Amino acid sequence: MSSTRPTKVGAVAARSRRRLRARRWAGWLFALPALAFYGVFNFYPVLLSIQYSFYDWDGIGASTWVGFENYTDVFTDSEQFTTLLHAFYLILFFTVLPVTLALITASVLRQLEGRFTGALARTLLFLPQIIPGAAAGVAWTWMYSENGVVNQFLRAVGLGDVARPWLADFTWALTAVGFIGTWLSTGLCTMLLLSGIGKIDGSLYEAARIDGAGPVRQFFAVTLPGLRNEIGVCVTITIIAALASFDVVYLATQGGPGTQTMVPGVAVYTLAFNDSRLGAASALAVVPLQRLFREK
Secondary structure, eight states, X not given: OTTHHHHHHHHXXXXXXXXXXXXXXXXXHHHHHHHHHHIIIIIHHHHHHHHHTTEXXXXXXXXXXXXXXXXXXXXXXXHHHHHHHHHHHHHIXXXXXXXXXXXXXXXXXXXXXXXXXXXXXXXXXXXXXXXXXXXXXXXXXXXXXXXXXXXXXXXXXXXXXXXXXXXXXXXXXXXXXXXXXXHHHHHHHHHHHHHHHHTSOHHHHHHHHHTTOOHHHHIIIIIHHHTHHHHHHHHXXXXXXXXXXXXXXXXXXXXXXXXXXXXXXXXXXXXXXXXXXXXXXXXXXXXXXXXXXXXX
């Protein structure tokens, strides 16, 4: 009996290990179609872009190896380097402002939970998310025009001297484009942070109120620490949107006036399809990708 029992225990343990390995392989099998799709349509094009960035190529004829010359041009050519600066400037409007506004808005909406006004506010805030960026760029082009809604509002409140064709102004064009990004990103960030607030234990707020903490103190002591993960997701998504802001910028300004709103996405498109400089376009596309991974 004593010799039989260890044998049975070992057999059971072996079967358990085999089941565990089978479950692991089953998980990979379920993920395989998505991984294959990602590899073909995302990862492989990135590798090709890195390869092309080391060549001088027009996309049709023979290519010439130039090493790191295309990357050197990105940092020494003032126009190409300025596009990178514009992209990081837009992070203020695509990331910093939306996340800040979303934190404030989500905290206020938490107080309106279950009320009709709270549901209406959430709906209105999320509406920009269902609008494609291209459509938003066209709509805001009309709103920013000389006789658009923005200037009509400024004239109505006595600020007619401030009114101007915003997207044609060399000083304010990039900032005006940035506010389009703020409008697009705030709703998504608010919804993500609202869901995060819903997971915070209500007893923490009750304890803070008993200790005499007001709404502001509760925000910094309870809400903000409880939203670390959600804030991280918001920051990641919006930074990627800022660095890849092609549709909004292209439809609103096409990089103008001059190159005042030129961002890497539009510059890559221009270099590749207008100037037939596929190698230079690939290098410019890879540089923000490297910087993004470095920030992470």
